[in-house]
Amino acid sequence: MKPLLPPIVVNGTTISAERIAAEAQNHPAPKGKPGHAWQAAARALALRELMLQEARARGFTPAPVEVAPGQIETEEEALVRQVMEIGVTPAPVDEAALRERYDAAPERFRSPTLYEAAHILIPVRPDDLAGKAQAKEQAEKLLAEVLARPDSFADLARRYSACSSRDAGGLLGQLTSGDTVPEFEAALEQLEEGQVAPAPVATRFGFHILRLDARARGSVLPFEAVLPRLRAAEEKVAWVRAARAFSERLIATADVSGIALKVA
Template identity: 50%
Template sequence: MSKPLFPEITVNGTPLSTADIAAEAQNHPAPAGKPGLAWRRAARALTIRRVLLDEAARLNLNPVAEEVAQGKLETPEEAQIRELLAQNVQPAPVTEAALLRAYKDSPDAYRAPSLFQPAHILFAAAPGDREAREAAKARGAAVLETLRAAPGRFAALAREESACSSRDAGGQLGQLSSGDTVPEFEAAMKVAPLGEVHAELVETRYGFHILRMDARGEGEVLPFDVVRPRLAEACEKAMWASAASAYLDGLMDRAEIAGFDPRAVA
């Protein structure tokens, strides 16, 4: 008889079915080459769910289901878990001093959006097309070498080479704010020297770009009173998550789990 791929898991004597774990695994993507990671993450999620439901049953919790979307109610199990956490997770209050400390510790997190005025030449290639990306990179490198010797040809080469509609404006993208472009392009805009063609090609999901930064303005740090509501909400969520994690740790310590160690899963 062949050995099963994954061991049987029981939580407080209740087995977790492989079918349920396989279905849950669809919600836990894993990196290429690590197919077992999605399974382990799914098993961990179902283990936690079982532990919470067993505790709700022990406390005889049977709350009325609440509406979670228009015309859609919680399942009985979702209602039990919600009520269990509501009764037992008591986060510490967020103080004004803690809010001020969080604000002062990370001022860059509370800036107004930065402004950028870039120009680019795009050599387009789909993310999964290796051959096209190699060709785009090679062509981009050749044009970049030309621009190193003749930076004044940027607009003309943008019109000739760029796969972006901005070619009609000599590659100019106009004024952009933080979040207007993909993260990898924005990261390059933050460090590229002003008024010069960036020394390296910028790789994004769209292909390879030659970048020139014409202007850049970093957003000012917003006053505490302006960001306080957002900061308070974030701190309250963090405190709740910390308290919920501590409560769950206590339940997991008391649970009888066989065939799997959920705490070993990243």
């Protein structure tokens, strides 16, 4: 009988099904489609085997280093790193091209927006469907009270909010872009200063009665201020491109069976 999954052979070296199954735990797959994880694991191990073969062909001796406090590379990890250091040559960053990218849309590069806001949190777990309905109903009732009597916000926060900010009447102090979850910040962006959100704001924490007290929009940053960030991002992209090209060169000259090897 033909095996369900053919053996993976890389230049004469067989990668066992047991190794692939163990590696598959590190690769997410759509629900009900474990074959996706298996294929991804098989490709990763086949490419890793090519890297190890290249390192041995070059006569490298494993030289493990500490990659995190108390965490030392294995000998195989060291060989893969060493061969990548030799084989991957990223293109230099073109600062003039970065300048052109900046000049095309400088408004994308702003300092963080500052907010002063207050909220009343009615908590509920994301997976608690029955609790969500109850929490939303309670939040809507509290919101109606706030809209009818805006000066009741602080008292209602002290009585009903599940956030520690209740002790300050719901005041959250000064927030910057990125300090809160995206849904919360998106709601802040829709409000005018002094306005209460017209509906409870749903986040992973529950429902919020939200008020924006003040906002100071970030100013456009000069090119010199964003250059280090742009350069770092471009260096990462250049390294990925070079690593892909190196991997594709190894694949092009390899004898691989059992899987169509390609670079992700």
